[in-house]
Amino acid sequence: MADLKELIQSADWKTEKHVPAIDAPEKAKKGIATKIVISVGKEIAHPNTTEHHIRWIEVYFLAAGEKFAIQLGKFDFTSHGEAAQGPNTSTIFTLPEVVVAFKTDKAGTILASSYCNIHGLWQSSKAIGVE
Ligand code: FE2
Numbered sequence: 382m383a384d385l386k387e388l389i390q391s392a393d394w395k396t397e398k399h400v401p402a403i404d405a406p407e408k409a410k411k412g413i414a415t416k417i418v419i420s421v422g423k424e425i426a427h428p429n430t431t432e433h434h435i436r437w438i439e440v441y442f443l444a445a446g447e448k449f450a451i452q453l454g455k456f457d458f459t460s461h462g463e464a465a466q467g468p469n470t471s472t473i474f475t476l477p478e479v480v481v482a483f484k485t486d487k488a489g490t491i492l493a494s495s496y497c498n499i500h501g502l503w504q505s506s507k508a509i510g511v512e
Contacts, residue, residue: 398425401493420478431468435477
């Protein structure tokens with residue numbers, strides 16, 4: 382029997398185009414919104430065609446010492462060139478990049494997952510402090 386966590390792949394986002402890149406400051410300021418950017422294909426572009434594309438990104442925050450992660454957002458990318466004239470004809474493509482603003486008084490870890498419609502699930506994480 383398969384286990385979902387065994388199907389979520391991980392790698393360095395600089396060498397593997399499916400891994401979400403997390404751009405975040407080293408430290409969040411307590412009580413003030415921190416903006417982070419999550420993107421797929423930052424270093425090596427991922428294909429974005431009707432047949433092959435990134436469907437979604439999810440972003441979580443795990444506060445230090447906590448057992449459960451908090452979901453910060455889930456983002457669907459729903460335009461990949463499809464149109465009435467056929468695949469890859471619309472010229473309209475959603476890019477797999479999102480900005481998330483959140484507040485925390487606790488240090489922790491930002492976790493991101495992404496889903497490629499033909500290469501499955503991927504993840505990455507980045508620690509963030511507070512000041
Ligand atoms: Fe892919």
